[in-house]
Amino acid sequence: xxxxxxxxxxxxxxxxxxxxxxxxxxxxxxxxxxxxxxxxxxxxxxxxxxxxxxxxxxxxxxxxxxxxxxxxxxxxxxxxxxxxxxxxxxxxxxxxxxxxxxxxxxxxxxxxxxxxxxxxxxxxxxxxxxxxxxxxxxxxxxxxxxxxxxxxxxxxxxxxxxxxxxxxxxxxxxxxxxxxxxxxxxxxxxxxxxxxxxxxxxxxxxxxxxxxxxxxxxxxxxxxxxxxxxxxxxxxxxxxxxxxxxxxxxxxxxxxxxxxxxxxxxxxxxxxxxxxxxxxxxxxxxxxxxxxxxxxxxxxxxxxxxxxxxxxxxxxxxxxxxxxxxxxxxxxxxxxxxxxxxxxxxxxxxxxxxx
Amino acid sequence: xxxxxxxxxxxxxxxxxxxxxxxxxxxxxxxxxxxxxxxxxxxxxxxxxxxxxxxxxxxxxxxxxxxxxxxxxxxxxxxxxxxxxxxxxxxxxxxxxxxxxxxxxxxxxxxxxxxxxxxxxxxxxxxxxxxxxxxxxxxxxxxxxxxxxxxxxxxxxxxxxxxxxxxxxxxxxxxxxxxxxxxxxxxxxxxxxxxxxxxxxxxxxxxxxxxxxxxxxxxxxxxxxxxxxxxxxxxxxxxxxxxxxxxxxxxxxxxxxxxxxxx
Numbered sequence: 001x002x003x004x005x006x007x008x009x010x011x012x013x014x015x016x017x018x019x020x021x022x023x024x025x026x027x028x029x030x031x032x033x034x035x036x037x038x039x040x041x042x043x044x045x046x047x048x049x050x051x052x053x054x055x056x057x058x059x060x061x062x063x064x065x066x067x068x069x070x071x072x073x074x075x076x077x078x079x080x081x082x083x084x085x086x087x088x089x090x091x092x093x094x095x096x097x098x099x100x101x102x103x104x105x106x107x108x109x110x111x112x113x114x115x116x117x118x119x120x121x122x123x124x125x126x127x128x129x130x131x132x133x134x135x136x137x138x139x140x141x142x143x144x145x146x147x148x149x150x151x152x153x154x155x156x157x158x159x160x161x162x163x164x165x166x167x168x169x170x171x172x173x174x175x176x177x178x179x180x181x182x183x184x185x186x187x188x189x190x191x192x193x194x195x196x197x198x199x200x201x202x203x204x205x206x207x208x209x210x211x212x213x214x215x216x217x218x219x220x221x222x223x224x225x226x227x228x229x230x231x232x233x234x235x236x237x238x239x240x241x242x243x244x245x246x247x248x249x250x251x252x253x254x255x256x257x258x259x260x261x262x263x264x265x266x267x268x269x270x271x272x273x274x275x276x277x278x279x280x281x282x283x284x285x286x287x288x289x290x291x292x293x294x295x296x297x298x299x300x301x302x303x304x305x306x307x308x309x310x311x312x313x314x315x316x317x318x319x320x321x322x323x324x325x326x327x328x329x330x331x332x333x334x335x336x337x338x339x340x341x342x343x344x345x346x347x348x349x350x351x352x353x354x355x
Numbered sequence: 356x357x358x359x360x361x362x363x364x365x366x367x368x369x370x371x372x373x374x375x376x377x378x379x380x381x382x383x384x385x386x387x388x389x390x391x392x393x394x395x396x397x398x399x400x401x402x403x404x405x406x407x408x409x410x411x412x413x414x415x416x417x418x419x420x421x422x423x424x425x426x427x428x429x430x431x432x433x434x435x436x437x438x439x440x441x442x443x444x445x446x447x448x449x450x451x452x453x454x455x456x457x458x459x460x461x462x463x464x465x466x467x468x469x470x471x472x473x474x475x476x477x478x479x480x481x482x483x484x485x486x487x488x489x490x491x492x493x494x495x496x497x498x499x500x501x502x503x504x505x506x507x508x509x510x511x512x513x514x515x516x517x518x519x520x521x522x523x524x525x526x527x528x529x530x531x532x533x534x535x536x537x538x539x540x541x542x543x544x545x546x547x548x549x550x551x552x553x554x555x556x557x558x559x560x561x562x563x564x565x566x567x568x569x570x571x572x573x574x575x576x577x578x579x580x581x582x583x584x585x586x587x588x589x590x591x592x593x594x595x596x597x598x599x600x601x602x603x604x605x606x607x608x609x610x611x612x613x614x615x616x617x618x
Contacts, residue, residue, distance in 0.1 A: 023516065096519055098494045099487065123514040127496040130448065130481035134488035139449055139575025142479040158576075162478075170580035214507065214524025215493045222517040229515040234615065259612065277534045278513070283478065284533075291615045294608075313611050314588065327587045331611065333604045335595020340605075347605050348612070 019119035031120035040082025079199025102131030238264030242297020246274035282307035300325030392471025428549035445571030452485035487528035
């Protein structure tokens with residue numbers, strides 16, 4: 001199954017693939033649209049460089065037992081964002097049987113021979129893509145923050161942060177196809193949908209041998225609104241050691257609930273069990289990119305900053321005028337958070353009252 | 356049941372440098388620790404193991420990675436294997452997975468492989484799933500609860516939007532998050548015992564790899580450029596002890612929040 005020998009260029013088709021995602025409710029996840037738009041850009045660059053038309057295919061792995069109740073988004077919607085074609089593979093136990101997902105991806109990729117496959121660096125993408133890459137005997141670059149086509153070689157340039165975000169490495173997969181990469185959700189912008197543009201939806205036949213014997217899903221307990229992942233939040237309010245005691249998170253939560261924000265935390269306070277691991281922001285926790293990130297009592301270690309530096313606006317509150325976090329902030333208030341945050345809460349309430 | 360764990364030795368500081376020529380990390384002169392999630396994986400094995408089960412720890416790295424295996428032995432592992440060879444150096448996740456999978460083939464395929472979800476240095480999280488693919492076995496990632504059931508294991512996987520409970524038959528590979536257990540602490544008797552234990556060594560040749568089949572040359576992905584980006588922003592700074600500055604700062608925050616349509 002592995003292919004280590006260099007393929008002839010002609011062996012591969014003029015296709016750029018997106019491994020899309022659907023949510024447990026049956027709705028198509030926005031990362032599918034984000035990556036379809038990115039794939040469109042890559043495909044257009046390849047078309048203009050080579051003079052040959054390239055096209056974008058989005059693959060969706062859909063649980064055949066589930067119906068799309070939400071009706072908010074459907075497979076063909078990927079067309080509005082740039083996909084020419086949607087392959088909707090339906091089977092039982094998708095997408096939770098990760099090995100089966102990867103075998104389907106590898107099987108379809110061996111049939112269609114795309115040059116590039118991109119996916120989101122979610123729990124799903126980070127499981128299925130490496131499994132599929134190993135089946136296809138090719139390379140994979142994780143957590144890219146930039147993807148582009150190199151003029152001349154027409155290879156995929158994959159840029160990713162390395163060593164705690166201190167350096168950016170640009171990576172190529174020069175001698176293997178397909179070239180595979182994942183990107184963190186929210187890395188690329190989602191364009192306005194173009195309702196004129198529709199995608200053809202195909203339902204491929206899948207051979208029986210693709211499914212893992214012995215994987216059964218017992219249940220999926222969806223998090224409540226309060227347990228929502230930090231990555232889905234527009235605003236995150238985070239606390240660190242500067243809170244000085246676990247109860248400090250009550251103040252952080254008060255501000256967060258006023259803003260319908262998620263509550264984040266730095267690694268040390270999670271390690272001290274002031275708050276649970278799902279709240280940890282940073283390389284060893286969650287990497288987030290909200291519109292506004294408020295860091296209170298967080299000094300700003302490299303590992304924390306790498307987890308939030310792409311936020312739209314960063315506001316920090318810290319007693320230490322030399323705190324590293326100030327260097328990556330748009331607004332920095334030097335002082336005691338126990339004095340500042342209650343005043344900020346008052347100010348927000350007053351502003352709401354005036355409306 | 357035969358259980359296998361991978362222990363990666365990672366640098367214990369944030370001070371790692373890259374070799375700009377080769378695009379790989381310079382590990383010489385930097386102290387090493389066991390990748391913390393790999394210790395969670397080992398602890399999970401210790402908790403799940405029953406009488407008669409074996410726990411084998413495997414590491415790939417320079418000779419110095421022996422320290423990590425010694426630590427794993429002190430924590431209760433019964434057998435340790437070190438894959439060390441210049442020919443393994445600079446390998447990407449695929450080249451690494453190939454070597455580790457071949458070791459598993461050589462020692463007899465384990466029933467359960469537990470891996471840390473990712474390492475703190477490379478941070479790809481790809482080696483575990485790639486090994487599962489090479490062995491053709493089921494995979495569960497981000498496991499935060501692992502229990503033995505009559506014909507396999509039951510796991511909770513903490514995903515972005517909820518908790519997935521699955522039953523998986525053996526053999527299989529799971530990757531764990533730190534929430535699964537508390538990091539184990541070695542005992543004095545464990546440490547003493549570990550020093551008497553043998554660490555087996557394997558090389559590219561003993562695993563049957565030819566020249567250019569491992570390491571940097573066999574890696575499909577190549578680092579072609581390294582940049583050190585500036586991530587600074589120029590903050591508007593306000594000193595809270597001056598009440599006029601505090602007022603201005605709070606106004607600025609409220610303005611940002613309303614611009615983003617949050618309030």
